[in-house]
Amino acid sequence: MADPLSYRIRVNGQSHDVCDAWIGESLLFVLRERLGLSGAKNACEQGECGSCSVFVDGQLVCSCLVLAATVPGAEVVTIEGLTAGGGTALTDVQQAFLDEGAVQCGFCTPGLVMTVHDLLERDTLPSELAVREALAGNLCRCTGYGRILAAVARAASGRAGTNRDSAR
Amino acid sequence: MVITRERRTTGTGVSVARPDGVPKVRGEFAFASDLWMEGMLWGHTLRAPHAHARIVSIDPSGALRVPGVHAVLTADDVPGRATFGLVVPDQPVLAGDVVRFAGEAVAVVAAEHPELARQAAAAIRVEYEPLAPLVDAELALGAEPIHPDGNVYRQLVIRRGDAAAHGPIAVEGEYEVGMQDQAPLGPEAGLAVPADDGGVELFVATQYLHVDREQTAAALGLDPQLVRLTLGGVGGAFGAREDISLQIHLCLLALQTRRPVKMVYSRAESFVGHVHRHPARIRLRHEADRDGRLVRVEGRMLLDGGAYASTSVPVLVNAMSFAAGPYRVPTVDVEGIVVRTNNPPCGAMRGFGAVQACFAYEAQMDRLAAACGVDPVELRLRNAMGPGDEFIFGQRAGASFPLRETIRACTRHPLPEPPVQSREAGAADLPGASGRTTEEHDVRRGIGFAVSVKNLMFSEGHDDLSTAHCRLRDGVVTVTCAAAEVGQGFVTLVHQIAHEVLGVERVVVAPADTSIGDAGSTSASRQTWMSGGAVLAACEAVRDELLDRVARDHAVAAGSLAVRNGSIVGTDGSRGVDLRVEDAIRGVDLEATRVHRHRPTTPLDADGQGEPHVAFAVAAHRAVVDVDVELGLVRVVQVATAQDVGRVLNPLQALGQIEGGIAQGLGLAVMEEVILDQGHIRNASFTDYLVPTALDAAEVLVDFVEVPDPDAPLGAKGIGEPPTISSTPAIVAAIRDATGVPLRRVPVRPSDIVGPSSGS
Numbered sequence: 001m002a003d004p005l006s007y008r009i010r011v012n013g014q015s016h017d018v019c020d021a022w023i024g025e026s027l028l029f030v031l032r033e034r035l036g037l038s039g040a041k042n043a044c045e046q047g048e049c050g051s052c053s054v055f056v057d058g059q060l061v062c063s064c065l066v067l068a069a070t071v072p073g074a075e076v077v078t079i080e081g082l083t084a085g086g087g088t089a090l091t092d093v094q095q096a097f098l099d100e101g102a103v104q105c106g107f108c109t110p111g112l113v114m115t116v117h118d119l120l121e122r123d124t125l126p127s128e129l130a131v132r133e134a135l136a137g138n139l140c141r142c143t144g145y146g147r148i149l150a151a152v153a154r155a156a157s158g159r160a161g162t163n164r165d166s167a168r
Numbered sequence: 169m170v171i172t173r174e175r176r177t178t179g180t181g182v183s184v185a186r187p188d189g190v191p192k193v194r195g196e197f198a199f200a201s202d203l204w205m206e207g208m209l210w211g212h213t214l215r216a217p218h219a220h221a222r223i224v225s226i227d228p229s230g231a232l233r234v235p236g237v238h239a240v241l242t243a244d245d246v247p248g249r250a251t252f253g254l255v256v257p258d259q260p261v262l263a264g265d266v267v268r269f270a271g272e273a274v275a276v277v278a279a280e281h282p283e284l285a286r287q288a289a290a291a292i293r294v295e296y297e298p299l300a301p302l303v304d305a306e307l308a309l310g311a312e313p314i315h316p317d318g319n320v321y322r323q324l325v326i327r328r329g330d331a332a333a334h335g336p337i338a339v340e341g342e343y344e345v346g347m348q349d350q351a352p353l354g355p356e357a358g359l360a361v362p363a364d365d366g367g368v369e370l371f372v373a374t375q376y377l378h379v380d381r382e383q384t385a386a387a388l389g390l391d392p393q394l395v396r397l398t399l400g401g402v403g404g405a406f407g408a409r410e411d412i413s414l415q416i417h418l419c420l421l422a423l424q425t426r427r428p429v430k431m432v433y434s435r436a437e438s439f440v441g442h443v444h445r446h447p448a449r450i451r452l453r454h455e456a457d458r459d460g461r462l463v464r465v466e467g468r469m470l471l472d473g474g475a476y477a478s479t480s481v482p483v484l485v486n487a488m489s490f491a492a493g494p495y496r497v498p499t500v501d502v503e504g505i506v507v508r509t510n511n512p513p514c515g516a517m518r519g520f521g522a523v524q525a526c527f528a529y530e531a532q533m534d535r536l537a538a539a540c541g542v543d544p545v546e547l548r549l550r551n552a553m554g555p556g557d558e559f560i561f562g563q564r565a566g567a568s569f570p571l572r573e574t575i576r577a578c579t580r581h582p583l584p585e586p587p588v589q590s591r592e593a594g595a596a597d598l599p600g601a602s603g604r605t606t607e608e609h610d611v612r613r614g615i616g617f618a619v620s621v622k623n624l625m626f627s628e629g630h631d632d633l634s635t636a637h638c639r640l641r642d643g644v645v646t647v648t649c650a651a652a653e654v655g656q657g658f659v660t661l662v663h664q665i666a667h668e669v670l671g672v673e674r675v676v677v678a679p680a681d682t683s684i685g686d687a688g689s690t691s692a693s694r695q696t697w698m699s700g701g702a703v704l705a706a707c708e709a710v711r712d713e714l715l716d717r718v719a720r721d722h723a724v725a726a727g728s729l730a731v732r733n734g735s736i737v738g739t740d741g742s743r744g745v746d747l748r749v750e751d752a753i754r755g756v757d758l759e760a761t762r763v764h765r766h767r768p769t770t771p772l773d774a775d776g777q778g779e780p781h782v783a784f785a786v787a788a789h790r791a792v793v794d795v796d797v798e799l800g801l802v803r804v805v806q807v808a809t810a811q812d813v814g815r816v817l818n819p820l821q822a823l824g825q826i827e828g829g830i831a832q833g834l835g836l837a838v839m840e841e842v843i844l845d846q847g848h849i850r851n852a853s854f855t856d857y858l859v860p861t862a863l864d865a866a867e868v869l870v871d872f873v874e875v876p877d878p879d880a881p882l883g884a885k886g887i888g889e890p891p892t893i894s895s896t897p898a899i900v901a902a903i904r905d906a907t908g909v910p911l912r913r914v915p916v917r918p919s920d921i922v923g924p925s926s927g928s
Contacts, residue, residue, distance in 0.1 A: 043353040046435065046854070048854035049854055094194065100820075105405075109192050132865075144829070145831065
């Protein structure tokens, strides 16, 4: 007999049955351990480091602080859902992280990529201070943030260029 | 700095892209905590709530009644050696009779769900008889031993020169360094899988697979061949993963349950699950002539090693080696002691003893400069060692020791704009940051300078070799090396070396595991030199065999060919043979294994003299800070650095190492400290243990000083540690400059600047 259905959640456009779950499981745990979506990371599991960042109905959240049982009906997007095409497709932010050397151990990287997407959706040409403030909820222990700030600047200016081109 | 975008896209000296970059930005890179296996169980560790206690009894029956629990193991269940340790095995795998620090592992549990495992661990009844904890390093010397091995890990002196020599100018100070946590973002994690042959496979995030295997096999009572380790993706390390954490526990549980077992530490557990940077108390007295030339340095260092030995002994050797820094000192008399206490164990962290010493000696150099009326940079130049000069332990600096060049290069960086003068201009650039708490008229700017030296590789006679295997087959180069990639970019370097040597585009770095020989630890700034050297030698051996074959086939003299720009050509530039590598390797299957060893070193003698270290790297840092002298808030505006790197192999990765290392030095300077209360960590979370954020990070200016080391296989020195060493004293010197407060302790807290003890 199949395990009893606990609830159903939508992640990256797909519906997933979550079965036989403990009610206290975080969205982070369910994504990682039940759905095999391990892109969101478990660095502090108390909402301090941003490595588990995902979108829930378009809002950037720390998935470690969200009970999975509270998200049925919502649309969850994880790092795996940023590049729907699969393969080796990269977003402009992901490409900028590579080009500027913003990746070292990479544990903070998925969360930072999500945060930078969120920032650039809200503010297409953020000041350096706005970038630093937006990133202040994401801890990185390897880079000292220098290359990450450079990556954000590159992605932002890339988008500004694209906007200018399309406005012409 | 500006990274030059060269046309060349491969080989050494170029910012080649990381091979693991794409999976990392896509969230697909498999870290140890991402591992999953059908039917796996979850492990959990029960930890002691006392810093010092006798264990009267352990009753696991409550845990075994929790549904879904498959094993509960205590000290009695360890089949082999009951203890582990990097240098001496003095730490119990699971505490049996006595617990010696708060958080020591007492039992481990495996269950079908991590929450069940937690509940089961909580249901184990342990009766403790609490004992008075020994938490003051100074008292450890005279106290009743808290371990059969005693309370002193090592005591040593460095003594040289004319004991009667004194200088007319003297400065003396006592300095303290708090306990720093490595705080890698990836928590301790692993997955152990029982094997059919009675052995076990362990996938784990570590810095050193082979030493983990040695210790794990000993505890399991198994032949090391039956304990096979593979590196799981490592989310940073910085020293925290050099010791055993969950390796043995996981294997015990997997062998007991015959099921795969996964364990991931929580952040709070991570704080007690790995070693920290040694807290230190250092007293130094510097005497100089009236020009500021050092005559004599004397003093004492006391390091708190915590409950178990870990790497306390080599940490002390480093701290003592660099007690006076990279300066010429004729007369030295320094004593160093590292002791056992009931504080959490201390061991490796980036900088490894050199950090604590540097904070003290650079503060002293500034005080000496003031006492002599000499500019602090000039004072350092006057005393700076050069190639061939002797360290205080009697060894001479090698040919690559560009300290003066490094100091001068650092001072050439431009200074930042003055602090903002009006709130409208950008209040968040003020020390209060986005809190907007700082009034601009309270802001004082300060500038500080510091210099450091670090040894590379293991010391005192250790033969920390590295092994690499290269195979050229079907047009692909596969390099196997057990060196742990922890984020630093060693895998990129492997690609660069293999491509440069063999001229082959398709390079694969095989998973790091224990199927090949030892590569040594990813620590001590050693992998570029040691494993880079082994990879280079293995690739060169394959290349030489390939060239010999081509020479035979073309009937030209052996040794007359070389690989250049993807082609095999005559070394004399002749066009006798001009063959594309791609064509030459068709159908070829060649392989070679090579071991790289560094030159031998010797232990320190009774006077602390010898040839203990392999090589050295120096660095200089200049920090600019803005301090709110009303609130005691500090903003580090800029850190400029020049670093002796030997040779830059990948400019972008080198820059990333230096920026990241400076952020950790900044952390120690102004915010990072594990707060202890009677041996208990009071801030074991990222809420309370402050790691620098993007708002705290300073502008960083970097200059590489390139004097290739003739002993280094690639000319390159390790670059990971120096940025963390002198950035801290430079920042504190800048705060002193801004405030006039002596500041003898790091991290500097607001109350040190404005509180009653600040003297301001």
